[in-house]
Amino acid sequence: MSATTLRLQGDTSYDVVVGHHLTDRLPALLGDGVVRVAVIHPTAMADRARALRHALDAAGFAAHGIEVPDGETAKTARVAEFCWSVLGQAGFTRSDAVVTLGGGSATDLGGFVAATWLRGVEVVHVPTTLLGMVDAAVGGKTGINTDEGKNLVGSFHHPAGVLCDLSTLETLPRNELVSGMAEVVKCGFIADPEILSIVERSPATAMRVGSEEQRELVERAIQVKLDVVAGDFKETGGAAGHPGREALNYGHTLGHAIERAESYRYRHGAAISIGMVFVAELARLAGRLDDVTAARHADLLSAVGLPTSYDGAPWGDLLASMRLDKKSRGDLLRFVVLEGVARPVVLEGPSTDLLEQAFAAVRPRTPR
Ligand SMILES: NC(=O)c1ccc[n+]([C@@H]2O[C@H](COP(=O)([O-])OP(=O)(O)OC[C@H]3O[C@@H](n4cnc5c(N)ncnc54)[C@H](O)[C@@H]3O)[C@@H](O)[C@H]2O)c1
Ligand SMILES: O=C(O)C(=O)C[C@@H](O)[C@H](O)[C@H](O)COP(=O)(O)O
Ligand SMILES: [Zn+2]
Numbered sequence: 001m002s003a004t005t006l007r008l009q010g011d012t013s014y015d016v017v018v019g020h021h022l023t024d025r026l027p028a029l030l031g032d033g034v035v036r037v038a039v040i041h042p043t044a045m046a047d048r049a050r051a052l053r054h055a056l057d058a059a060g061f062a063a064h065g066i067e068v069p070d071g072e073t074a075k076t077a078r079v080a081e082f083c084w085s086v087l088g089q090a091g092f093t094r095s096d097a098v099v100t101l102g103g104g105s106a107t108d109l110g111g112f113v114a115a116t117w118l119r120g121v122e123v124v125h126v127p128t129t130l131l132g133m134v135d136a137a138v139g140g141k142t143g144i145n146t147d148e149g150k151n152l153v154g155s156f157h158h159p160a161g162v163l164c165d166l167s168t169l170e171t172l173p174r175n176e177l178v179s180g181m182a183e184v185v186k187c188g189f190i191a192d193p194e195i196l197s198i199v200e201r202s203p204a205t206a207m208r209v210g211s212e213e214q215r216e217l218v219e220r221a222i223q224v225k226l227d228v229v230a231g232d233f234k235e236t237g238g239a240a241g242h243p244g245r246e247a248l249n250y251g252h253t254l255g256h257a258i259e260r261a262e263s264y265r266y267r268h269g270a271a272i273s274i275g276m277v278f279v280a281e282l283a284r285l286a287g288r289l290d291d292v293t294a295a296r297h298a299d300l301l302s303a304v305g306l307p308t309s310y311d312g313a314p315w316g317d318l319l320a321s322m323r324l325d326k327k328s329r330g331d332l333l334r335f336v337v338l339e340g341v342a343r344p345v346v347l348e349g350p351s352t353d354l355l356e357q358a359f360a361a362v363r364p365r366t367p368r
Contacts, residue, residue, distance in 0.1 A: 029161030103129035104136030111142030115157030130180025179269030251276030261313035
């Protein structure tokens, strides 16, 4: 089946290509002036990175591999420093480029390295997880974690292009597919109700690698992200009461706090799934969201295998983490909530009581 090209249309434009076996598209995305290419990839992608480097060498580039740890452990200043050292030793100039190959951890880290090396070199993302394809590789948010929290250091840096090879999902462990579905469902709630209908019709088909439905969900979620990012790249706010890019942070305020509390052993999607159930309840309690739409969150998320409750860290610890969320302003906590499907708004400074009541909704009802 032929590839689909989606496009960011804004001050900057670039292509997001969705299809199968797309390596031959990479040289065109890299452009004419590029000489050296660093392929930043996790250990798990080592074989595919080697094949990609050979393809790049054959196309006339000088390809270098930079292997980083798997998963979230790659998103540290120490690993970024290692990448900068390799680029320096290999003589990377401003006309050279970075390619990331892997999940959202690799694209976040590699995007950050590209954004900061010589104050910014070109990057092309080749995501290999569902979550990377529908979210992390698109939109130019890059970052690493610090001890104090998630993605606290980073930069906005557009990629020159994104290649989503759906065939790579064939080797993705089930729990990673499930995690990616959280960001897909998020896009449904904040902007595209058809996503919700497709998942509700048959969660199993929606998640089957190679299904038409999966491909449609990937393309729809990417389109949601491109539309939001085109209007508000640096998250400074949207038009006419729309939260702009902050809408993409739906469920992330509590979600990121859970990830940190669990030392990043929770998958990102699992944590934001709980975060979405929490903000749906917060919106309901605040009188913003109807009961049916609020309940639809847990129904849909559990139907694809995501958690909807959490019995880990105490509320006080999570609240402290949430204060460092990027949507906070001074002492004011801000949450993206819904006033209906595809109607995101920002709720500022909800009372501690309301927050605790909403949190009670994600505490398991029966003790383990
Ligand atoms: N920048 C953004 O806009 C944005 C958006 C969403 C999420 N994120 C970030 O993305 C990260 C999560 O990304 P993720 O869910 O892709 O996880 P991940 O990058 O941690 O990858 C999960 C695991 O799957 C392995 N893997 C990757 N592709 C594989 C494949 N095809 N087959 C087998 N194994 C494979 C990885 O090596 C890793 O061990 C989080 O840090 C999150 O904060 C960023
Ligand atoms: O692209 C965005 O903007 C998002 O918020 C997408 C999120 O899914 C993603 O997890 C992002 O990395 C969160 O950003 P942060 O600014 O809260 O760190
Ligand atoms: Zn996310």
